[in-house]
Amino acid sequence: MRGSQSHLSHAWSRGMARAGFAGALALGLTFVDLTAQGPAGNGADGARADVTFSKDVAPILQANCQICHRPGSVGPMPLLTYRDTRRWAPRMKDLVSKRLMPPFHLDTGIGIQDIKDDWRLSEADIETVVAWADAGAPEGDPADMPPPIDWPAEQEWQLEDLIGPPDHVIKSKPFDVPAEGGDTWWRPRVPTGLEEDRWVMAFETRPSFPAGRQVVHHAIPRLLRLNEEGEYQRIQSLSEYAMGKVGEIVPGDAGRLLKANDMIEWDAHYYPMGYDVQGDQVELGIWFHEEGYKPEFQQDLRLYPLRGDIALAPGGTAMTQGFHRWDHPVRLDSFQPHGHVHLHAMSIQALYPDGRLELISMVTDFDARWHHSYIYEDDVAPLLPAGTVLVMTGWYDNTAENELTPDPEIWYARGSRTGDEMSHAWLAVTHLTDEGFQRLVEEREAKLTTDEDGDSNDDNN
Numbered sequence: 001m002r003g004s005q006s007h008l009s010h011a012w013s014r015g016m017a018r019a020g021f022a023g024a025l026a027l028g029l030t031f032v033d034l035t036a037q038g039p040a041g042n043g044a045d046g047a048r049a050d051v052t053f054s055k056d057v058a059p060i061l062q063a064n065c066q067i068c069h070r071p072g073s074v075g076p077m078p079l080l081t082y083r084d085t086r087r088w089a090p091r092m093k094d095l096v097s098k099r100l101m102p103p104f105h106l107d108t109g110i111g112i113q114d115i116k117d118d119w120r121l122s123e124a125d126i127e128t129v130v131a132w133a134d135a136g137a138p139e140g141d142p143a144d145m146p147p148p149i150d151w152p153a154e155q156e157w158q159l160e161d162l163i164g165p166p167d168h169v170i171k172s173k174p175f176d177v178p179a180e181g182g183d184t185w186w187r188p189r190v191p192t193g194l195e196e197d198r199w200v201m202a203f204e205t206r207p208s209f210p211a212g213r214q215v216v217h218h219a220i221p222r223l224l225r226l227n228e229e230g231e232y233q234r235i236q237s238l239s240e241y242a243m244g245k246v247g248e249i250v251p252g253d254a255g256r257l258l259k260a261n262d263m264i265e266w267d268a269h270y271y272p273m274g275y276d277v278q279g280d281q282v283e284l285g286i287w288f289h290e291e292g293y294k295p296e297f298q299q300d301l302r303l304y305p306l307r308g309d310i311a312l313a314p315g316g317t318a319m320t321q322g323f324h325r326w327d328h329p330v331r332l333d334s335f336q337p338h339g340h341v342h343l344h345a346m347s348i349q350a351l352y353p354d355g356r357l358e359l360i361s362m363v364t365d366f367d368a369r370w371h372h373s374y375i376y377e378d379d380v381a382p383l384l385p386a387g388t389v390l391v392m393t394g395w396y397d398n399t400a401e402n403e404l405t406p407d408p409e410i411w412y413a414r415g416s417r418t419g420d421e422m423s424h425a426w427l428a429v430t431h432l433t434d435e436g437f438q439r440l441v442e443e444r445e446a447k448l449t450t451d452e453d454g455d456s457n458d459d460n461n
């Protein structure tokens with residue numbers, strides 16, 4: 001009984017993890033770009049007997065791991081020096097080769113692969129780490145070590161390097177996190193403080209530093225707007241903080257509207273870390289388009305539910321689906337699966353009006369500890385004609401193989417308690433006009449024909 005679904009999904013990931021992958025090296029905006037120095041691994045000959053920490057592995061850790069694995073960040077241990085790292089070699093080999101570290105769970109080789117802020121390691125880097133662990137984790141010549149990285153000040157916004165400091169910051173109300181106890185949710189409402197309507201080009205949600213980094217599991221600022229009855233109603237989510245995420249930049253031709261007198265309803269999930277944290281506040285940074293700017297299209301970020309019973313027997317699995325039909329053309333800009341501890345995989349497919357069914361994205365090793373929004377590169381974000389149906393499929397696992405299930409011996413169902421399951425996809429969608437859709441399709445086709453080999457995603461530099 002155990003794991004018919006696990007079997008299916010593992011087959012997906014195993015087969016696909018081997019498929020060649022051209023990965024971007026840069027890990028988000030604050031990750032260090034070492035491409036100029038040339039990352040470890042020439043990758044040319046595959047003979048890697050001489051691989052050492054100092055020469056080959058340290059640059060990979062600097063570029064891909066230390067943002068989290070250094071003192072004061074979220075990783076459980078630093079991976080800065082040879083002494084730090086040596087004993088982790090077998091575990092690194094395991095997690096890196098399964099593509100579980102860095103934590104980026106989009107399936108490699110299935111669906112759209114050109115993702116903004118792609119954290120995945122290149123095949124060459126994975127081979128280097130594996131070869132190093134297999135060789136007994138040799139240090140090599142310390143003189144080969146790259147100079148240590150001078151990490152940017154923690155208080156900086158991640159988008160700051162790219163677009164400067166935010167124009168407007170909205171804070172949640174202060175919250176005291178006790179040293180002990182269970183998870184708590186903090187949902188204060190806060191005015192945006194805007195006196196006029198403004199179009200937004202980027203959002204970033206961040207916890208306080210350093211305490212918030214430890215106690216905030218995730219935080220979502222939701223947008224509330226007055227309806228006709230004079231009540232505040234949820235319109236959409238603006239952004240989400242979860243470890244590893246950078247802010248969201250709205251594509252150039254689209255904007256998100258904040259109206260005067262909108263409210264923010266925070267949804268911050270805190271967990272105790274063994275010490276008191278007083279008055280913690282989460283912040284939303286907002287970057288506006290210039291005054292008077294009117295984007296061609298409007299984008300929103302919304303939750304799309306997967307319906308149906310999630311009835312998980314002891315040791316059982318389940319599958320549910322959700323469907324959404326757009327009556328106008330849209331561009332799908334991002335996808336983020338959401339579930340709890342039993343959600344194991346989620347896919348999204350487009351069922352086109354002509355009957356074609358296309359897999360857009362698949363996340364096989366969903367892990368509820370990580371929330372990642374996969375943002376499609378501008379040139380590949382799916383353009384969906386009016387009448388397209390989005391098909392979302394979720395697979396759930398209550399077998400003993402699922403390390404996260406609290407108890408594989410009991411039943412679970414839909415609900416909001418820990419251990420209960422829920423399921424939806426967050427999608428950022430740009431709503432297009434017929435002419436806009438036509439134009440974007442033509443622009444893309446023109447690009448494809450001029451740009452012979454199409455793909456600008458360099459293979460490990």
Ligand code: HEC
Nearest residue numbers: 064065068074075076088091092095101102103243244369
């Ligand atoms: C976005 C932050 C982040 C990045 C980037 C990241 N890690 Fe991690 N790593 C974590 C966190 C948090 C954990 C503990 C929780 C978990 O396993 O999900 C972890 C766990 C690990 C573990 C397991 C530790 C144990 O106790 O068994 C290893 C090994 C590891 N990471 C290696 C790496 C390597 C190697 C890289 C780069 C190639 C990397 N990580 C990149 C955050 C990160």
